[in-house]
Amino acid sequence: MISKKFVQQQKEKLEKEKEAVREQLKSFATEDPKLKGDWDTRFPKRNGGVGGSAMEDATDQVEEYVTSLPIEHSLEIKLRDVNLVLEKIEKGKYGTCENCKQKINEKRLKVNPSARFCIKCQK
Numbered sequence: 001m002i003s004k005k006f007v008q009q010q011k012e013k014l015e016k017e018k019e020a021v022r023e024q025l026k027s028f029a030t031e032d033p034k035l036k037g038d039w040d041t042r043f044p045k046r047n048g049g050v051g052g053s054a055m056e057d058a059t060d061q062v063e064e065y066v067t068s069l070p071i072e073h074s075l076e077i078k079l080r081d082v083n084l085v086l087e088k089i090e091k092g093k094y095g096t097c098e099n100c101k102q103k104i105n106e107k108r109l110k111v112n113p114s115a116r117f118c119i120k121c122q123k
């Protein structure tokens with residue numbers, strides 16, 4: 001049985017992780033107000049671009065946008081996982097594998113507080 005104290009510690013770690021991921025996302029994306037948990041990468045807008053080579057600027061912007069997209073996607077998934085696990089804590093289901101319903105190893109949870117599956121099912 002997982003102790004309440006352990007779950008509480010994990011919850012604190014997850015809350016911190018959630019904030020860290022949100023901060024990262026905020027630096028280049030905007031949360032979609034209509035769709036909870038969905039973030040949109042902002043198309044970078046540069047100020048003071050007048051006078052420089054417009055074409056070069058546009059290429060840079062597209063490149064920046066294209067590099068940000070996969071980062072945004074993985075952060076979004078991370079955030080979603082953290083939120084799902086926080087919900088599991090609320091429901092008292094923390095540490096249970098969502099696939100086989102077995103207990104997830106505590107060591108594994110320590111290393112990866114947002115783990116939703118046991119090692120066997122993760123593979």
Ligand SMILES: [Zn+2]
Nearest residue numbers: 097100118121
């Ligand atoms: Zn499992």
